[in-house]
Amino acid sequence: MDIARALRQSNPKLSRFDPMSRIIAFDDFDDGFCGWTQLVGNYEHTLDSMLPGYAQHTQPQLSNLANWDSGTHGAFDGNYALKIQTRPKKGAQNVALKRLTFREPGPIRLEFYFTFKPEATELRLSETDVRSVGFLYDLQTGFEKGGSRVMPHVRFLNASDGVHLQKWQTKSRTTAIKPLGTEGKTVTHYHLAPTDWEDLPGGEQKLCYNEIPTKVNWHYVRYDFDLRTMRALSLRCNDREWDISGVDPIVMPAMRNLWCMLNICFFAEADTDKRTLFYVDSVCLSGEFA
């Protein structure tokens, strides 16, 4: 194992990550979208049946962070990052996700580098135009395990109604589950509703926003979760780490077609009528299994 660690640490792309023993996915967006796509809401017979929160979603983009005043900023490494872009409306959201299943219900670690900015439509600092950026897992136990769907949510609440809050939050509840259509096979719920976010104790954190809306700095996140107990373990962002083992994820009864689901989502929310731009480069998902 020391050899494996030495090999990882000598690889410039992986050396900035601290993965568990097995790398499940390593997504560098210079290689393309790597399986990251838009979260499309559920529907039956007509797209009109999709909840409005999902209907607003659009395709993620491969961005070189091009700016009107200073040209291409580039990504953490190479030229391209994954960009999740909201519509230019207060409260607008967008979600990108990668859909996997798991083979070993044990500890997993999500690591990624991120940055965010509002669209630079004004010559102002604009530090409160982004409401939040965040991530979540959408999980379900194996069929034989009886069954829960589990959705741990984490967001960095940057601002709300113009107040610069800069704190981490989690969520333990979703909206009521509603049937869709007429066939009795599809349901929906809106887990990214603005309600039910709770402050992570001690979760205030000042990030490096920089000094105009076209300069970005990349930040590191590490999130540990145990698929056996279906509970989070810890959250780290840059130089801060929190024990979040006491934080309850959203839990609901298992759904009929989602066994062993392991979906990872990134989401962005706007706090003003400007597009929020959430960039990720790159992502490493690892697990502890033989």
Add this chain to the structure above:
Amino acid sequence: MMRQCVTAVVSRNETWTGSAASEPYECGWAGEAIVWLRCLSAKGKLAAARARVQISPDGMRWVDEGTKLKFPAKEGALTHARIAHFGNFLRVVADLPKGASAKILFTLTLKE
């Protein structure tokens, strides 16, 4: 290396009226694109509706690229245009007659 090819659904079930525009889409990695407009449902007289492709240096300021495409004026209609040399940002705009509207699916097929 195989060439990258990506389908991006930029506008899904959006109701377009008057002067409408898609969300901007950054795709400078692609050397060619096909712009697809599909009408999911239509209201009013859309025969005079027009659509065109726009490009941008920054995703915020837009000019006509020069390509025009038919607006899909009836439910189920699908129109397209092939473009290349478009820089980094693409969008489609349309002018619909007063009183008319259409639900649109706007798709980009992008290839290196």
